[in-house]
Amino acid sequence: MITLGAISALSAAFFAAFFAAADQASIQMRDVTAASGIEFVTTSGATPSTQILEVKGGGIAILDMDGDGDFDLFFPNGATLAAPMQGSGARLYENLGAMIFRDVTAASGINHHAWSFGCAVGDFDADGRDDIYIACAGADHLLRNLGGGKFVDVTQAAGLGNEAMWGTSAAFADLDGDHDLDLYVANYVECDPATPIAPAHFRGIEVINGPRGLRAQPDLLYENLGDGTFADRSESSGIRAPAASFGLNVVVLDLTGDGRPDIFVGNDSRSNFLFENLGGMRFCEIGAKSGTATNIEGAEQATMGIAVGDVNGDARPDLFTTNFSDDTNTLAVARANGFFDDRTAQYGVGVPSRALCGWATAFVDLDQDGDEDLFIVNGHVYPQATRATMNSEYLQPLLIMSRVGDRFVAVKDEAQPWLNSVQRDRSAVFADLDGDGDQDAVISGLNQAVRVLENTHAPSNDWVTIELDDRAHPGNRHAIGARITVKSGGQTQTRWIFGGGPFQSNQSPIAHFGLGAATATPTVPALIDVTVRWPDGVETTASVARGSKSTLTRAATAVAK
Numbered sequence: 001m002i003t004l005g006a007i008s009a010l011s012a013a014f015f016a017a018f019f020a021a022a023d024q025a026s027i028q029m030r031d032v033t034a035a036s037g038i039e040f041v042t043t044s045g046a047t048p049s050t051q052i053l054e055v056k057g058g059g060i061a062i063l064d065m066d067g068d069g070d071f072d073l074f075f076p077n078g079a080t081l082a083a084p085m086q087g088s089g090a091r092l093y094e095n096l097g098a099m100i101f102r103d104v105t106a107a108s109g110i111n112h113h114a115w116s117f118g119c120a121v122g123d124f125d126a127d128g129r130d131d132i133y134i135a136c137a138g139a140d141h142l143l144r145n146l147g148g149g150k151f152v153d154v155t156q157a158a159g160l161g162n163e164a165m166w167g168t169s170a171a172f173a174d175l176d177g178d179h180d181l182d183l184y185v186a187n188y189v190e191c192d193p194a195t196p197i198a199p200a201h202f203r204g205i206e207v208i209n210g211p212r213g214l215r216a217q218p219d220l221l222y223e224n225l226g227d228g229t230f231a232d233r234s235e236s237s238g239i240r241a242p243a244a245s246f247g248l249n250v251v252v253l254d255l256t257g258d259g260r261p262d263i264f265v266g267n268d269s270r271s272n273f274l275f276e277n278l279g280g281m282r283f284c285e286i287g288a289k290s291g292t293a294t295n296i297e298g299a300e301q302a303t304m305g306i307a308v309g310d311v312n313g314d315a316r317p318d319l320f321t322t323n324f325s326d327d328t329n330t331l332a333v334a335r336a337n338g339f340f341d342d343r344t345a346q347y348g349v350g351v352p353s354r355a356l357c358g359w360a361t362a363f364v365d366l367d368q369d370g371d372e373d374l375f376i377v378n379g380h381v382y383p384q385a386t387r388a389t390m391n392s393e394y395l396q397p398l399l400i401m402s403r404v405g406d407r408f409v410a411v412k413d414e415a416q417p418w419l420n421s422v423q424r425d426r427s428a429v430f431a432d433l434d435g436d437g438d439q440d441a442v443i444s445g446l447n448q449a450v451r452v453l454e455n456t457h458a459p460s461n462d463w464v465t466i467e468l469d470d471r472a473h474p475g476n477r478h479a480i481g482a483r484i485t486v487k488s489g490g491q492t493q494t495r496w497i498f499g500g501g502p503f504q505s506n507q508s509p510i511a512h513f514g515l516g517a518a519t520a521t522p523t524v525p526a527l528i529d530v531t532v533r534w535p536d537g538v539e540t541t542a543s544v545a546r547g548s549k550s551t552l553t554r555a556a557t558a559v560a561k
Contacts, residue, residue, distance in 0.1 A: 026367040026402055027411055028456045029441070031418040036452040037101040038442075043088045044078040044115075047447045048383035050199075051081060052210035053115070053137060053191050055381040056168065056248075057359075057426030057446045059504030061119035063130040066149050070095040071431045071508065073442060075450065076116030076134045084137065084193040087113045094149065099434045099454050110151050114138055115193070118249075118504035122172030122181040124158070125228045126475040133160075135167030135185055135504070137193070159229040165217045166191055171499035171506075173252035173261050173480050174535055176281040180224040180475030184239075184499070186247030186265055187217040205389055207382045211246040211268050218244040219265065223281060226475070238275070238283045239263070245270045251306045251507075252499035253481060255290075255317060256338050259537045261481045261499070264292065266303030266321055292319060295330050296342035302327070305503040308496055309363030309372050311347060315485060315494045320349070322358025322376055322503075325385070325392035329353040329361075329376070348407035349374065355392050356399060357381060360428040360503035364439050366455060367402070368462045368514030370491055374401040374408055377425035377443055377503075395422035398443075424448055429501070431508040437463045437547060439512055461547030464528050466511045468497060469553050470535075478509040481535035486513050488528045488546075515546060 045054025061074035072095045079087030090112040093101040118135040125131070129145035139161040144154040155161040166188040175182040189211050191197070200209040221237045222230035234240050246268035255262045260277035267273065271293035275283035287293030294300055305322035312318070316334035323329055328350035332340035344350040356378040363372035378396035385394040397420060401408035413419055424446035433440040438455040464486065468479035482497045495511035515528070527543040532552055534540070544550040 026369065027373065027400060029366070029416065029418055029453045030456055031451060032099050032454045033449065033452045036099055037096075037103070038073075038093055038450050038452055040075065040091055040450045042075065042077060042444050042447060042450065043080065044446055045080055049208060049381070049446070051193075051197060052189070052208055052214070053081070053166075053193060055208060055446065056117055056504070057424075058116055058444060059118045059169070059427045060429045060442060060444055061121050061132050061506055062429040062431055062442075062508055063121045063132070063506075065092070065130060065145060066094065067129065067147070070097065070435065071433055073101065073429075074119065074132055075444060076112065076119055076136075078117070079113070079115040081193050081196075084115045085113065087115055089113050090116065090134075092151075095433060097435065099440070099452065104149055108149055108151050109146075110143065112141060112143070112153070114141065116141075117167060118169035118186075119506060120170035120172050120183065120499070121506045122480065122499075123475070123477060124172065124181050124183075124224060126180060126477075128474065128477070133170050133172070133183060135170045137166045137191065139164045140167050140170075140185065154228075157228070159231065160222065163220060163232075167220075168247060169249045169500065169504050171250045171252045171263075171501075173499035174476045175221070175252070175261060175263075175277065176223060177260070177279070177536065178226070178475075179473035179536075180226050181480065182224045182281075183220075183222040183230060184250055184252060184263055185220040185222075186250045187219050187244075188246055188248065188268070189214040189216055202382065203390060205382075205384050207384060216244040216246050219247050224475070233281055237281050238285075242273065242285045245273065248304050249306050249503055250500045251308060253308065253317060253496050254483075255319075255334070257316070261535070264306065264319065266306050268302045268304070269300060271300050272303055272321070290338060291340040291342070292332055295328075296344070299327075301330065304359045305361035305376065306500065307361045307363045307374065307502065308498055310494045311343075311372075313492065315483075315492070317496055320361060320363065320374065322353070322361050325355060325357045325380060325390065327354070329358055348409065349401060352399060352401070352410040355387075356396055357392065358399070359426045360443075360505065362428070362430050362502045362507070364430050365512065365514035366400070366439060366457070368438060368457055368460070368516070369403075370493065370514050370516040371403040373403050374399075375428065375430065375441065376401070377423075377428050377445075379424040379426065379445060393422070395424060397422050398425070418451075418453055427503050427505050429505050429508065431510065432465065432512065437465070437549075460517060462515045462517050464513050464515060464544055464546060465549045466495075466513070466530060466532075466544070467509065467549070467551045468532065468534075469551050472554055476535060479532075479534055480509070483533040484511045485531045486528050488515055491516075
């Protein structure tokens with residue numbers, strides 16, 4: 001019998017030989033889980049998994065739940081087939097600074113034990129505090145932030161939780177232009193924990209069945225009515241015009257360049273959706289027309305993670321998606337005419353991913369050199385997976401791809417254990433968790449300990465972060481849907497504040513820009529020019545200092561934190 005320990009050793013040996021080396025000095029991180037105060041093993045069925053419900057894992061919500069200016073962490077957590085509604089419970093961790101967290105679940109009033117997957121974060125009631133939506137197998141839940149670290153479940157009062165499906169991911173965004181946050185929920189397949197699904201076969205091996213052959217569930221779209229309640233607009237909006245698919249992830253931002261937020265849905269084993277926003281809470285599915293439905297070969301993929309970035313510097317959002325093993329991850333680069341080109345091979349992001357099963361991903365400038373790197377977490381769904389039987393191991397390492405010129409190169413560094421550890425990873429979030437200006441990471445996986453990675457980039461003024469505070473529209477105070485552009489020393493960079501996130505998680509609402517190590521000169525000024533296009537199309541400009549954390553309002557002023 002092959003044990004998980006043996007699998008781990010085989011996996012480590014295989015992947016150590018697999019990846020090409022990049023500049024190992026450029027990205028430096030370390031695992032600080034042991035000292036972080038986060039002692040938490042996620043629950044999602046049993047190990048080894050036998051049913052599809054067990055293999056997706058759970059997401060992470062990153063939010064400033066207590067308004068103290070740093071990011072706290074929420075883990076919705078899952079359950080088991082034997083007790084699907086009596087899981088081990090969600091966890092809320094308060095950020096105490098210096099990469100130290102404290103479990104405040106009991107004091108928060110959160111008593112959530114459903115089998116949970118994705119999270120969305122947004123201030124749905126415009127009271128100045130971030131709330132949490134949890135996508136579950138069964139009824140979803142909405143937790144209202146009462147302040148003082150307290151939450152209460154307001155699902156029923158808000159008009160939610162009436163359609164009990166398998167929600168995987170969710171996103172808050174202002175979809176109808178009325179300055180409050182609406183909600184999109186991606187749903188997966190019909191699945192009854194009490195009724196086991198017969199196994200399937202893959203390459204002659206008996207494996208977990210699904211999603212192919214199972215009944216897909218339709219997605220949900222809720223309009224925020226501005227009074228603390230939501231109305232289901234799934235049918236009238238047009239998002240159910242295409243046949244229901246296997247939704248796993250969602251991001252919301254303006255992908256068509258008309259100033260209105262569109263909805264991109266990553267579907268498992270089927271074509272992805274791109275819902276163009278027509279205004280008035282109406283949408284038209286243009287995935288095939290836009291080039292985002294499939295890869296360059298027209299093949300439907302198993303899209304899990306979604307990252308948004310600008311790889312060619314044209315200020316248009318490009319989409320990177322992670323996929324199943326024996327396929328490659330995909331990079332779709334936006335054109336001026338609204339079409340997306342598959343540039344996977346051109347940027348070198350395909351080949352290193354072929355033996356991996358990718359999940360959460362993000363563009364993030366880990367070395368602060370002025371271009372974004374790629375962070376990808378991996379892990380197979382089939383416990384039987386080996387290199388010999390499936391061209392892929394069950395336990396897999398992270399894939400960190402450094403931007404080197406016009407390509408991305410997989411990073412290899414034997415001196416960094418976090419980079420070489422093999423896991424069953426699923427979700428991840430990214431932010432400056434210790435206040436030193438660089439981007440850290442938190443990773444959760446399948447029935448394994450949550451990990452905390454500290455970025456150990458040398459302290460410098462080679463960065464700037466921008467937070468938006470739309471005081472004129474408190475219903476979307478983080479300005480989800482905004483575009484932020486910075487210019488320094490002849491270099492221009494663009495970021496987006498968008499709904500949704502890496503996988504079953506939310507993206508931080510603070511935009512981070514690496515600026516390179518150059519000190520101020522006549523061509524590299526100490527002040528950075530910033531242009532913000534707010535969700536309603538209004539543009540404002542400001543100047544901020546290198547190495548600063550700045551909050552911008554519509555008054556075009558920067559308030560240093």
